[in-house]
Amino acid sequence: MRSAVAVLGLVALTALPMLAQEAIVLPNGVVVNDPALAQGLEAIPSTDEIAAEVEAENAAARPQVDAATLADMQANLREVSADLQALRAQLLASGAQGFVAAGGDSAIDRMNAMEAQIAAVTEKTEQLSNRIKQVVAEGTNRIGDIEFRLCELDANCDLGALMTADLGGQGAVAPAPGGGPVPPPPSDVSAETLPPMAEPETVATPPTEEEAREFAEIRGLVAAQDWAPAKAKLDHLVTAHAGGPLTAEALYLQGIARQGDGQLNQAAQSYLLAFSAAPDGPRAPASLLALSQAMTGLGAPGDACPYLDELTRRFPASPEAAEAAPLAETAACAELAAADEGGAN
Structure with missing residues (x-):
């Protein structure tokens, strides 16, 4: 052994x-x-290999969604609403023959029904947009809290350098270099020559918080006759919230701002759109009167006659109808109507 x-x-x-x-x-x-x-x-496997594999699996499991975003949907709705308002304006400008060709009063009713549906869909998209913004804000706050806690565990991490980007965002866009457009010279239009800017009437469907805030800011600019920023903000408001409860009011203010800035032709277009946006609304008589006055100011008093006739026919008891009578007399609307009837016979 x-x-x-x-x-x-x-x-x-x-x-x-x-x-x-x-x-x-x-x-x-x-x-x-x-x-x-x-x-x-x-x-x-290394951590990089594990991360790459997880990312590949997530990409394969990620659902294929439509490239159209909520903003694209809202833009499409605004375009449809703007086209519908333009169609209504063309119908009103065509006079009695246009009404008959379009099917009479039912044409306006159909347009009103379509605008109501567009407004309902627009309201739902705005509610969804607000909900998404809330989710993004909450998610960003939670990510920022996690980043802060992780940074506290790392001795080399600078807490002051933490910049949490918005959840799903691409970062802020740097402003374009250079100054803005040169402001136009002060307007010589006085408050007496402009249509009155009354308080907006209470609407059945309340506006969104963003629309109400923008409208209140714009009213202040128009009251101060600060035409350039007022026009810019009004262009955005009538586009971003087309078909909303304050659309007619905003278009009426747009006409005042354009008229105050010396753009009488564009102001007439805004007044016409304001009436077509709500032909039975509280701002309709004032829009028709302002449109008639603008046509007279453009040197075409005869073109104001159809709108003056529409004003007195639809709103005979309104204060604007009383002001329409002397304008119709100055424009010789009765003589023009008689001449048209004689030519038709």
Whole structure:
């Protein structure tokens, strides 16, 4: 039998080749002397490989959605509403023959029904947009809180340099270099020559918070006769909230701002659109009267006659109808109507 010393000697001789093997250095700098352990550790994928695999799986599982965003949907609704208002304006400008060709009073009723549906869809998209903004804000706050906590755990992290981007956003867009447009010279139009700017009537469907805020700001600019920013904000309001409860009011203010800035032709278009947006609304008589006065100011008093006739026919008890009578007399509307009837006969 072998002695215990001999057995220990054999074990030592057997272990010598293993101890004589070179140590293995892993990619992370850790030195491992055990080949089996090193081989097992090398088989574990790196964090970059794991992240790439997870990203690939997420991309494969991500649903294919339509490229059209909510903003695109709102823009399309605004375009449809603007086209409908333009069609209504053309119908009103065509006079009695246009009404007959379009199907009589039912044409206006159909347009009103379509505008009501567009307004309902627009309101739903705005509600959805507000909900998305709320979700983005809450998600951004939570991500920012996580980033702050992770930064506290890292000795090299600068808490002051943390800038959490909005969830799903692409970052802020830098403003374009250079100054803005040169403001026009002050207008010589006085408040007496402009249509009155009455308080807006209470509407059945309340406006959104954003629409009401923008409208209140615009009223202040128009009251101060600050025409350039008022026109810019009105252009945005009537486009971004087309078909809303304040559309007719905004178009009427747009006419005042354009007229105050010396753009009488564009002002007449705004007054016509204001009436067509709500032909039975509280601002309709004032829009028709302002439109008639604008046509007279453009040197075409005869063109004001159809709108003066519409005003006295639709709103005979309104204060604007009383003002329409002397305008119709000055424009010789009765003589023009008689001449048209004689030509038709």
